[in-house]
Amino acid sequence: MKNKKVRNITREVLSKNWYKLEKITFEYQQKNGNWQTQSRESYDRGNGAVIMLYNTSKNSVILVKQFRMPTYLNGNEDGFLIEACAGLLDKDNPDECIRKEVIEETGYRVEKVEKIFESYMSPGSVTEILHFFIGEYTENMKVANGGGLVEEQENIEVLELPFAKAIAMISSGEICDAKTIMLLQYLKLNQLLA
Ligand SMILES: Nc1nc2c(ncn2[C@@H]2O[C@H](COP(=O)(O)OP(=O)(O)O[C@H]3O[C@H](CO)[C@@H](O)[C@H](O)[C@@H]3O)[C@@H](O)[C@H]2O)c(=O)[nH]1
Numbered sequence: 001m002k003n004k005k006v007r008n009i010t011r012e013v014l015s016k017n018w019y020k021l022e023k024i025t026f027e028y029q030q031k032n033g034n035w036q037t038q039s040r041e042s043y044d045r046g047n048g049a050v051i052m053l054y055n056t057s058k059n060s061v062i063l064v065k066q067f068r069m070p071t072y073l074n075g076n077e078d079g080f081l082i083e084a085c086a087g088l089l090d091k092d093n094p095d096e097c098i099r100k101e102v103i104e105e106t107g108y109r110v111e112k113v114e115k116i117f118e119s120y121m122s123p124g125s126v127t128e129i130l131h132f133f134i135g136e137y138t139e140n141m142k143v144a145n146g147g148g149l150v151e152e153q154e155n156i157e158v159l160e161l162p163f164a165k166a167i168a169m170i171s172s173g174e175i176c177d178a179k180t181i182m183l184l185q186y187l188k189l190n191q192l193l194a
């Protein structure tokens with residue numbers, strides 16, 4: 001942290017239950033040189049990784065569907081969200097994490113994954129950096145049912161969708177998760193699928 005316009009940072013933990021919510025108070029130097037005190041709440045749930053699995057001969061992608069309580073609280077009728085497979089990093093590096101997550105959630109054991117970029121997903125309130133990957137899958141990589149971990153109460157449905165249908169589902173609103181939209185658009189932009 002080396003921004004000379006920010007000083008006297010103090011941190012107060014407001015909640016440390018599953019993850020950590022802090023109130024950060026700091027002084028920020030304005031254009032006229034005056035120092036102004038500001039407070040911002042910041043939610044730290046670690047970093048994450050996400051992957052779009054795609055098959056060039058079938059022109060299809062693998063997505064997962066699960067209940068997401070925060071979306072249920074904010075306009076998502078039944079609370080189910082269609083997403084690319086993703087997980088929190090724990091202590092793993094992003095590459096290892098995403099391979100593990102892919103087996104747990106989708107049942108595919110992918111050989112090669114390609115990092116394409118990383119992104120803050122909610123920079124005003126959440127610290128998380130999300131690492132984005134793509135990876136090719138084939139039928140013979142399916143080694144388990146997927147569905148997520150029972151001990152984490154994950155009830156995940158695995159979906160295989162034609163790419164054109166997935167793209168259309170962005171416009172129809174059936175796919176309304178940022179990381180998933182970014183990855184589908186990446187495949188389209190780079191003409192990896194038609
Ligand atoms: N008990 C409890 N469990 C929780 C809580 N929050 C999360 N969990 C459990 O922790 C699991 C974490 O699963 P992961 O697969 O590792 O993470 P994710 O929820 O899929 O998160 C991914 O997607 C997020 C949304 O886009 C990303 O923000 C995140 O980085 C990651 O990529 C969830 O399925 C859920 O069971 C909580 O407050 N309490």
Ligand SMILES: [Mg+2]
Nearest residue numbers: 085086087105
């Ligand atoms: Mg997950």
